[in-house]
Amino acid sequence: MTNDKIIVALDVPDLESAIALVDKLESVSFWKVGLELFTSTGPRILEILKSRQKRIFLDLKFHDIPNTVAGACRSAARYGVDLLTIHATSGVDALKAATEAAQTGAAQAGVQPPKLIAITLLTSISARQLAFDLKIPLELPEFALEMALMAKDSGLDGAVCSPQEVAQLRQTCGHDFLLVCPGVRPTWAEKGDQMRSLTPSQAIQAGANYLVIGRPITAAAEPELAWKRISEELTTK
Numbered sequence: 103m104t105n106d107k108i109i110v111a112l113d114v115p116d117l118e119s120a121i122a123l124v125d126k127l128e129s130v131s132f133w134k135v136g137l138e139l140f141t142s143t144g145p146r147i148l149e150i151l152k153s154r155q156k157r158i159f160l161d162l163k164f165h166d167i168p169n170t171v172a173g174a175c176r177s178a179a180r181y182g183v184d185l186l187t188i189h190a191t192s193g194v195d196a197l198k199a200a201t202e203a204a205q206t207g208a209a210q211a212g213v214q215p216p217k218l219i220a221i222t223l224l225t226s227i228s229a230r231q232l233a234f235d236l237k238i239p240l241e242l243p244e245f246a247l248e249m250a251l252m253a254k255d256s257g258l259d260g261a262v263c264s265p266q267e268v269a270q271l272r273q274t275c276g277h278d279f280l281l282v283c284p285g286v287r288p289t290w291a292e293k294g295d296q297m298r299s300l301t302p303s304q305a306i307q308a309g310a311n312y313l314v315i316g317r318p319i320t321a322a323a324e325p326e327l328a329w330k331r332i333s334e335e336l337t338t339k
């Protein structure tokens with residue numbers, strides 16, 4: 103099964119629900135801890151995932167001035183997580199400072215540095231919202247590409263983008279640049295607040311290294327079945 107390309111978003115409110123889900127979905131090897139769970143549990147959830155030999159995407163989406171994001175990345179890197187996020191719109195100086203600080207934090211703790219990846223444009227933003235609410239005068243695919251290139255030039259390991267932009271980013275940023283796609287939806291799942299989605303197999307075919315999937319699995323009546331179904335769809339396509 104190609105399920106090592108799927109990162110499941112552990113978007114639950116507390117430690118108890120997180121442990122219940124991790125235990126239920128035993129064959130998931132890569133979990134994403136985001137703002138909701140980390141704000142609730144702190145690093146405790148990371149220790150639990152590590153004790154179960156899971157890989158961890160710590161998705162705290164840092165967005166601040168260079169000194170502050172550097173401090174946050176230095177602290178986060180000490181946890182020995184696999185992936186860590188920062189908004190590309192923090193700017194070049196912040197991205198460079200964050201990259202350096204993540205290396206320093208990991209070295210201080212004697213762990214592998216995380217892959218630092220930049221959010222290009224949240225997958226909940228449509229082309230219309232980009233233009234009319236955020237007042238960005240670029241076309242959406244061009245904006246996402248510019249953010250990815252800025253991240254790459256600043257020394258980051260990769261970017262988070264919607265599956266609709268991944269082919270273009272792969273072509274322009276090359277094969278060594280990690281591309282992680284949330285906003286992925288099997289045909290049978292609700293889109294919810296995701297605006298620029300494709301199916302899991304389309305996203306992989308377009309060049310994504312990893313998919314981030316939450317509610318289609320975690321909010322399903324039977325999460326194990328939903329997980330199995332997505333894994334099988336990826337293997338057979």
Ligand SMILES: O=C(O)c1cc(=O)[nH]c(=O)n1[C@@H]1O[C@H](COP(=O)(O)O)[C@@H](O)[C@H]1O
Nearest residue numbers: 111136223224225262284285314315316317
């Ligand atoms: O960084 C992310 O993972 C992320 C970036 C983005 O642009 N869009 C996005 O949906 N995400 C995360 O990916 C997950 C998607 O969850 P579902 O929409 O439930 O599949 C959530 O945990 C989001 O926080």
